[in-house]
Amino acid sequence: MSTLTLCFRLNGAEVTREIPTSAVLAELLREEFGCTGVKLACSRAVCGACTVLLDGVPVAACATFAFRAEGAEVTTIEGVAEEDPVRRAFAEHSAFQCGYCTPGMILLAKALLARNPAPTREEIAAWMSSGLCRCTGYQMILEAVEIAARAGASA
Amino acid sequence: MMRVAGGLVAASQYALPPFVLHRPTTVEEASRHVAAGAVALAGGTDLVAQIREGLAIREVADLSQVRGLAGVSLAGGTLRIGAGTTHAEGAADPALRAALPGLAEAWGRIATARVRFTGTIGGNLMAGRPRYEGRLLFGTLGALLRFADGTTLPAERLAGEASRHRLLTDILIAGPERLLFRYERALRPMMTLALCLRREADGRLSGRAGIATERLAPAFLPLPELRAPAAEAEAAAAAAFAALPRDFADPMSGNAWLRAAGHATLARALKAIAA
Ligand SMILES: Cc1cc2nc3c(=O)[nH]c(=O)nc-3n(C[C@H](O)[C@H](O)[C@H](O)COP(=O)(O)OP(=O)(O)OC[C@H]3O[C@@H](n4cnc5c(N)ncnc54)[C@H](O)[C@@H]3O)c2cc1C
Numbered sequence: 234m235s236t237l238t239l240c241f242r243l244n245g246a247e248v249t250r251e252i253p254t255s256a257v258l259a260e261l262l263r264e265e266f267g268c269t270g271v272k273l274a275c276s277r278a279v280c281g282a283c284t285v286l287l288d289g290v291p292v293a294a295c296a297t298f299a300f301r302a303e304g305a306e307v308t309t310i311e312g313v314a315e316e317d318p319v320r321r322a323f324a325e326h327s328a329f330q331c332g333y334c335t336p337g338m339i340l341l342a343k344a345l346l347a348r349n350p351a352p353t354r355e356e357i358a359a360w361m362s363s364g365l366c367r368c369t370g371y372q373m374i375l376e377a378v379e380i381a382a383r384a385g386a387s388a
Numbered sequence: 389m390m391r392v393a394g395g396l397v398a399a400s401q402y403a404l405p406p407f408v409l410h411r412p413t414t415v416e417e418a419s420r421h422v423a424a425g426a427v428a429l430a431g432g433t434d435l436v437a438q439i440r441e442g443l444a445i446r447e448v449a450d451l452s453q454v455r456g457l458a459g460v461s462l463a464g465g466t467l468r469i470g471a472g473t474t475h476a477e478g479a480a481d482p483a484l485r486a487a488l489p490g491l492a493e494a495w496g497r498i499a500t501a502r503v504r505f506t507g508t509i510g511g512n513l514m515a516g517r518p519r520y521e522g523r524l525l526f527g528t529l530g531a532l533l534r535f536a537d538g539t540t541l542p543a544e545r546l547a548g549e550a551s552r553h554r555l556l557t558d559i560l561i562a563g564p565e566r567l568l569f570r571y572e573r574a575l576r577p578m579m580t581l582a583l584c585l586r587r588e589a590d591g592r593l594s595g596r597a598g599i600a601t602e603r604l605a606p607a608f609l610p611l612p613e614l615r616a617p618a619a620e621a622e623a624a625a626a627a628a629f630a631a632l633p634r635d636f637a638d639p640m641s642g643n644a645w646l647r648a649a650g651h652a653t654l655a656r657a658l659k660a661i662a663a
Contacts, residue, residue, distance in 0.1 A: 235406045254409035254448070257436065277437040278503060291502045296436040298429070300409065301452065341502065363500035 241302040243268075244312025252299050259283045259294035262309060270310035270336040281364030284337035285309050291344040291363065310336035318386035319343050319378070328377035330368035338364045342378045343386070350387035354379065404439055408447045412454055419536035419555040421449035428555060430472055431506035433499075434515040449555075457510075457557065460484045467564045471510025471556040475499055478509055488561065490569030494525055494582070497573060510556045513546060521573070521580065524606040528582035528598035529569060532560045544598075544608050568593075570657045577602035578641045579649050583657045585617065593617060597628050597657075599650050603638040614658075621658035625651045 240249045243266055250265055262268040262285065271294050272282035278293035285294045286308040287301070313320050319342045322328070329335040338361065345352060345360045352360070357378045366374060410426055412418040422428050426447035429435055439445060451457060457472030460481040467487050469478060478484060479496035498521055499507055512522035513533065526533075527544030534540050536555040543559065561567070568585040578601060585595035593614040600606040609628040614620050629651045637643040 235408050237409070253403075253406045255404040255406045257404060260403060276440055278433045281500075281502065284502060290505045292506055293433065293502060296433055297506070298432060298436075298450075300450070301432070345501075360501045363502035 237300060239300060239303055241304060242306045244308060245306075254298070254300060256299040257295060258285070258292075258297040258299045258302055258307075261299040262294060262307070268309040268311050272333055272336060274333070279365070280334075281337045281341065282334055284340045284364065286340055286344060289344065289347060291341050308340065310339060313339060313343070317343075318384040319346065319381040322377040322381035322384065322386070323374075326373055326377040326380055328370065328373040330366075330370050334364055334366045334368075338366070338374055342381060345378065346382055346387040350385075351382055352378070357382075404436075405444070407445050410447065410449045412449055412451075415454060415456060415536050415555065415557055418449050418451055418454045421447065422555045423537070423553055425553065428514070430508040430511040431474065431503075433503050433507040434511055434517070434520075438515070458508075462487050462564070465563055465565075467561040469509060469559040469561075471513075471558060472508050473510075474506060474508050475504040475512075479504075487564040488529075488567060488569060490571065491525065491529065491561075494521075494569070494571035494573075497571075498522075509559065513543070513559075514556055516547070518600065518605045519577065519602045521600070524580060524582050524598045524600045525571065526559055526561075527606055527608055528584045528596060529561055529567065530584065530586075530596075532562075534558045534560055544606070547605075568595075568661050570661045572653045572657055575649060575653070579646060579653070581650060581653045581657065583654065583661060585611075585614070585661060591615065597650075597654050599632070599636075599646065601638050601641045601646070603640070604636060607632060607636050616662070617658040618662035621655040621662075624658060625655040628654060 235254050236251060239252050259271050259273055262271045271285060273295055274280045274282040276295045278296035283294040284291050288305045319339050323339055341361055341364050357375050410421045412421060426449040427445045429448050429450045451472055458470045460483045461468050462483050475498050479492050485492040509522055512520045523546055531543040532540045533543050534557050536557050566587045570583045573580045580600050582598040585593045587593055595611050597609045598606045609631050611624050612627050614624055629647050632647055634643060
């Protein structure tokens, strides 16, 4: 087969699409579903800008074939409510400059706090190193994750 | 396409060319597809980059539904690590942590948190990129790679092309309870060094070191027999590095520097492993 019918849940809603087998998740989410918070940059799983959650696991959507989302719950930044503690911590603590890495950073942080509600600074730094911020705003990003953890973001 | 530092090719944002997708559920079925020319897809963290670098593929065998490819087990004195085991699963596996804690610790340092959930050790080895650490770790340990066609290959002898069209199923490590393993990667990407000592029945220790850089496939250096690694560390490191080939060098790490840094790192590792 070189096309297939893909069914998955996107930010809580059931969706179905006919896709080529080679469709990459990031492109599908952006082009077909308008999830432009999934940023494309390195296209090789390095920079973290395209991070989405696949059943709660952070993945590089630029290096994940879309068919791997079959039956899964995909969460993009569009599915994270404005009042979400991680999103709020990033906004209130100015943990962004140009903002390009921010969706990926927020989703990475959510995945961390879901696994480890009270991470140490070292654990946060190690985990968040999956995302690159070319504005180098790392200090504020790490602090925002700490603030979100204190605000009970894992709940 | 544009060449950028490190031999990488600048990414294309364009859609990937279509391919025929096979979704086998058994090792036998997957092996048949791979033998017939389909490219194995495990986590995809490297394969997508290979395609963007120009690899042309017509058929893909998705391994995600193949039963029995993942997991770690210890049976009959042999540690078995499934090729489909992700970095996150492998490093946290209780059987591995108990049997060979040095390997679990080293494995836990590979890649970023996000890649660790999907990237597999089989993909790391079979991608054939010198900068990936699997071959150094498992080569130094004297591990055997087992393929679905029944053949095996010492991990140290793995070379990208030679293993195309074969499905890797497991990595086997004999007698892990007799192995002491340590990995030094603080100088990565300039140099990484792995050390494995095997405790013989009479108390002697035999073993080897492996050294690699970002661009060079590992060199494996035998160690003289040891009784007291801490006391004999300097002499053993000197003997090991005397065997490092003179042409083992890359543009970042010259041969003289690799000898000096490798010697110091190995001596330190021998003292630490003894403690
Ligand atoms: C941001 C980033 C950081 C990284 N950092 C490190 C690091 O610090 N150290 C390190 O060692 N590595 C590192 N890596 C590499 C990473 O370990 C590999 O990308 C990963 O292990 C590949 O596994 P995969 O399952 O995704 O393989 P895939 O991408 O699915 O496959 C890779 C290759 O292996 C082949 N293959 C896969 N499984 C099999 C099998 N069972 N039998 C035969 N062939 C097979 C595929 O056909 C393909 O050619 C990094 C990668 C990224 C993206």
